Amino acid sequence: MEWDWNFVWQIMPTLLQGVKITILATLLGSVLAAIVGLGIALLRRSPNRIVSRTTGFVAEFIRGTPLLVQLYFIFYVLPDIGILLPPLLAGVIGLGLHYGTYTAEVYRAGIDNVPRGQWEAAKACNLSASQTWTRIIMPQAIPPMIPALANYFIAMFKETPLLSAITVLELMNQAKSVANTYYRYIEPITLVGAFFLAISLVSVVLLRFLEHRYGRIER
């Protein structure tokens, strides 16, 4: 089997459409994961034990089940109770919820790492709860989280091919469809790998920059 450049150019537009969907799903999924994760982390700290326990249980449940199973559930089972989501939206929700439970742990570690003295000092200065969070805790908690969050961002990006199981025409699915039409796997699948690698490398550079720029704690 030989590499055929003409074939590569012929399938390139189709694959680029898949790349667009892959990037879109990753970006929307990571925004959702960041928000869901923060929500879970804060709710788990709630003084109300019912709230914190319930959130903890739900988060552990989601974290402990495979993403593919959750995607099938969201896409094929929820319509039975009247919730009919378009494929991409279902995929973004699946990714966001699943990775939200991971990022929640990152937030938790970041918040727990702020020295106890900071909380006490805030209290001594008579700062309100929201002032304490936004001015004292978050600015110290977020910078060390950036590398760990970036890690999950890249992991999520590489898990988007799972969305092909719920008929989202992302990069992997487009490549499979191309392979199905021309009976050639070598070019489409190699290109999928190359696209993922290229985008990952670019993201790593951008994330390093973010880390460099915002990752230092000002004390």
Place this chain on the structure above:
Amino acid sequence: MRKIAVFAGAAAVAVGAAALASLPSSAQDNAKLEQLKAQGFARVAIANEPPYTAVAADGKVSGAAPDVAREIFKRLGVPEIVASISEYGAMIPGLQAGRHDVVTAGLFMKPERCAAVVYSEPVLCDAEALLVKKGNPKGFKSYADVAKDESATVGAPGGGTEEKLALDAGVPRDRVIVVPDGQSGLKMVQDGRIDAYSLPVLSINDLMKKANDSNLEVIAPVEGAPVYCDGAAFKKGDEALRDAFNVELAKMKESGEFAKIIEPYGFSAAAAMSTTMEKLCAPAQ
């Protein structure tokens, strides 16, 4: 001088060896069959799309296509077949990569497939059908009707005949949804995610029977879509194995045993016997 003689001698031996290797082509042809006999089984690709191919809950492989293949391989001296489930689109690349020895899955003969593999004579013939909601709310009769309605979507197996028929009829790529399996397709029609799901007539009928849902309806046959026949597909280079397969297939067609295997599944033996691989593989006019 002596050196040259050695060279000449070596060259003569090399030429002789090459001639020897290329000469007994019949023995080499049957190497594949001998290998299958020695290992005691043939690896076949199937799709789990009853009644063409089916895997029972206990893992037993049945369906018309594997049943025919099993009987023929038995006659060729290969006692068992081992099946692996594959997507339609992955079957031919899998065959080329040596993952299967033969595809027996209702992979319909079409010129571009014939160019990629070597087919046996026809085994199973069927027309195409559409699964829609009761009363056919969008009034589909053909793939062209799906193309005309700008909001209509049609589901089909990835790399299957129906996907290509829909695309050829002018349905844009984003309205042809690649559905992983029959059950998912049925569910997506029930949920209204797709307006129609397309499979061969007998497959759709089988799905309908299992689903037992009075809110669905089958449109069959799809207007303008030809009747297709499948055959066992072999890797290029395995022509001898294919020829041996054809000999047994012809004998079974002759004796009526062929009809006995496939007719209980709803397929017509007469349809398969009325045409040939050559006709089905000829490029469309």
